[in-house]
Amino acid sequence: MTDEWEVFALKYADHNIRDRRESFLFDDNHDAPWPLDYFVWLLKNNDKYILVDTGFDRSESELRGRTIYQEPAAKLAQFGVKPDMIEDVIITHMHYDHAGCVTDFMHATFHLQEFEMQYATGPCMCHGVLKKPFTVSHVCALIKQLYDGRLRFYNGSAQITPGVEVHLIGGHSRGLQCVRVKTKRGWVVLASDASHYYENFLNSTPFPIVVDLENMLQGFKTIQHLADSTDHIIPGHDPAVRTLYPPVTGGDDSILRLDVPPQN
Ligand SMILES: [Zn+2]
Numbered sequence: 644m645t646d647e648w649e650v651f652a653l654k655y656a657d658h659n660i661r662d663r664r665e666s667f668l669f670d671d672n673h674d675a676p677w678p679l680d681y682f683v684w685l686l687k688n689n690d691k692y693i694l695v696d697t698g699f700d701r702s703e704s705e706l707r708g709r710t711i712y713q714e715p716a717a718k719l720a721q722f723g724v725k726p727d728m729i730e731d732v733i734i735t736h737m738h739y740d741h742a743g744c745v746t747d748f749m750h751a752t753f754h755l756q757e758f759e760m761q762y763a764t765g766p767c768m769c770h771g772v773l774k775k776p777f778t779v780s781h782v783c784a785l786i787k788q789l790y791d792g793r794l795r796f797y798n799g800s801a802q803i804t805p806g807v808e809v810h811l812i813g814g815h816s817r818g819l820q821c822v823r824v825k826t827k828r829g830w831v832v833l834a835s836d837a838s839h840y841y842e843n844f845l846n847s848t849p850f851p852i853v854v855d856l857e858n859m860l861q862g863f864k865t866i867q868h869l870a871d872s873t874d875h876i877i878p879g880h881d882p883a884v885r886t887l888y889p890p891v892t893g894g895d896d897s898i899l900r901l902d903v904p905p906q907n
């Protein structure tokens with residue numbers, strides 16, 4: 644088995660009625676519209692699949708006023724992948740839009756930073772503003788995986804399998820990790836919420852949901868250090884990803900290939 648992986652972004656939802664103040668701290672153009680996409684990411688090596696994040700389901704989209712097109716498991720099915728084909732799930736962090744459909748993949752092994760579980764189950768959750776991006780049923784589902792022996796913890800950097808690494812970033816959430824994947828074009832970094840948009844890391848502009856600003860700013864540097872170039876960094880929520888990378892099938896820009904260079 645080669646250690647080079649194919650990498651895909653699957654967009655399943657979005658939130659378009661929002662503006663720049665929700666994406667960039669201290670932004671001069673704060674009331675300009677600024678849409679946000681929701682993705683999960685799929686890594687493929689022959690017949691082995693690793694899912695990066697589980698997204699959220701329809702009921703969560705209604706609670707939070709988001710637009711969902713397909714639940715992530717249905718999106719995977721459209722790609723020809725059933726939940727029981729996923730052996731490993733990397734959870735970048737436990738916010739509702741990344742850890743919401745854990746129960747669809749209960750037979751998989753989950754990979755999470757220790758700090759993230761401590762954060763999501765500790766005294767910081769007494770503060771409404773820190774608790775807001777979490778949903779308790781998602782946290783409980785991961786605790787169930789822990790008690791069922793299907794949760795692996797990391798503390799910093801680790802190799803999940805040859806060609807797939809996780810690296811602790813923090814900042815946006817205490818135990819946020821990015822994923823570094825070896826591909827035929829080199830090392831790609833799935834930044835997840837270490838950089839929601841290209842602009843966050845390119846301009847060192849913080850995202851407003853933050854628990855440790857210094858770690859967030861350092862994280863912008865770390866992802867650039869880990870990736871072969873800035874073109875190898877995939878931000879977590881940027882609609883620009885859909886114009887930069889080729890769709891897998893025809894004109895459907897909701898499933899994109901990331902292990903080839905950006906096209907524009
Ligand atoms: Zn987040």
Ligand SMILES: [Zn+2]
Nearest residue numbers: 738740836879
């Ligand atoms: Zn997010």
